[in-house]
Amino acid sequence: MAQSNTNLITKTLKVLKRSDKILSYVNKTNQREMKYFNVVAAEGEVAYRIRVYQVNKLNMLQTGLSFKFHNMVAKGDKEYWITSNSTLAYSATVETSLTDSCELQLPEKIAPEGEKKTLASALASPDKSSVLGKVVQVSPLKYRQGGSLPVRALILKDSQTTAKVCLFGGNAEMQFEEGNMVNVSAVYPKKYLNRDQLTTSPISTCQFTADDPTILVQQQDANQYLSDPDFEEDLDEPLIEDIILTDFTEFDVYKCCEVKACRQKKMVGNQCPVCKATTSNLKSYRIAFLYSTEKAKDKKITLFKSTIEKILKVELDLEEQKSSLISVVVDKLPIRVRASISAGNNLYNIQ
Ligand SMILES: [Zn+2]
Numbered sequence: 001m002a003q004s005n006t007n008l009i010t011k012t013l014k015v016l017k018r019s020d021k022i023l024s025y026v027n028k029t030n031q032r033e034m035k036y037f038n039v040v041a042a043e044g045e046v047a048y049r050i051r052v053y054q055v056n057k058l059n060m061l062q063t064g065l066s067f068k069f070h071n072m073v074a075k076g077d078k079e080y081w082i083t084s085n086s087t088l089a090y091s092a093t094v095e096t097s098l099t100d101s102c103e104l105q106l107p108e109k110i111a112p113e114g115e116k117k118t119l120a121s122a123l124a125s126p127d128k129s130s131v132l133g134k135v136v137q138v139s140p141l142k143y144r145q146g147g148s149l150p151v152r153a154l155i156l157k158d159s160q161t162t163a164k165v166c167l168f169g170g171n172a173e174m175q176f177e178e179g180n181m182v183n184v185s186a187v188y189p190k191k192y193l194n195r196d197q198l199t200t201s202p203i204s205t206c207q208f209t210a211d212d213p214t215i216l217v218q219q220q221d222a223n224q225y226l227s228d229p230d231f232e233e234d235l236d237e238p239l240i241e242d243i244i245l246t247d248f249t250e251f252d253v254y255k256c257c258e259v260k261a262c263r264q265k266k267m268v269g270n271q272c273p274v275c276k277a278t279t280s281n282l283k284s285y286r287i288a289f290l291y292s293t294e295k296a297k298d299k300k301i302t303l304f305k306s307t308i309e310k311i312l313k314v315e316l317d318l319e320e321q322k323s324s325l326i327s328v329v330v331d332k333l334p335i336r337v338r339a340s341i342s343a344g345n346n347l348y349n350i351q
Helices: 119-124 169-173 219-225 305-312 322-332
Strands: 008-018 023-026 033-043 046-052 066-074 079-082 087-090 129-138 142-144 149-157 162-168 181-192 195-200 206-209 241-256 282-292 299-304 335-341
Touching: 008 046, 119 129, 119 162, 119 181, 119 195, 129 162, 129 219, 149 169, 149 181, 149 219, 162 169, 162 181, 162 219, 241 299, 241 322, 282 305, 299 305, 305 335
Parallel strands: 046 079, 162 195
Antiparallel strands: 008 033, 008 066, 023 033, 033 046, 066 079, 066 087, 129 149, 129 181, 142 149, 149 162, 181 195, 181 206, 241 282, 241 335, 282 299
8 A cells, every 4th residue: 555645654663661551531522532552662862752542552562672663643753653554563673772761751751840851951852841050141021912921031051051941921020140040840942043942831930949059150151142132121112101090990809720820810600711620729809990191091900919919019818808808909099100001901010
């Protein structure tokens, strides 16, 4: 049978790792339960990850044995699927320098925060990683998506190399200084302006750790990033205005999702609309304010907990009666703030 499909790949590989049991997920389009297992298999210096949908082959694919994986479907770099159209055959032993302790993991063994890796191997990894490094340079805090998304880049250095790491949201708003040791979780490699860098995901966290005096930050560490626009100040600075929050029309306290990636999403009918979680003990709030600027009067803006706390510099106890929460905010009126108003009608750049 002639196969013209260039996505079909045949390789003879030695199995290094294999799932302990059959795994499954529900296909979203047809609601069918899909069963599969994973193997990590290698030849020479290179390991591949293969998802096997022929679940009756679990016992055949023993670690240490070599097989011809005929007509695999290519699913990205070094990832293949064995489907019903593929053939598995016992073969002569394949030479490889890799062992069952090689870096490429079975997908089910990867922790959500990523495996701890050096910056160099995180940059080369197909998976999420957790990295540790000393801050060489901190970019200015910038805002994307009409002012709604804070972004910042760091250059981190470990014992081997340097890497640029991009942060978003709350991670970007943290204060970093040169020489800080920072652990950043759940990062993955991404190309930007043709250069490899690490970028964070919604579940990523930044944590400061104890200094490692063996890592010396030198001026030339930042040299290769000199032309990177992320480290330059924005030329057209957003307008920062004097804003007076004069009154408010609504004060809404609500249950919100505890999952960090959901960014305190309001639960609807006791369920998170994003991740579908149904249990949460976390509350948040929003206030619909009227505000004035030099140019305008009685404009409407709805602000959420994190922004209000940044302006008022107080944390409200949301277990208190709503009437007492309201009077706390009433006592602060009028609230004066210097900030930029985003296209999405939010405050950012709060001074
Ligand atoms: Zn959620």
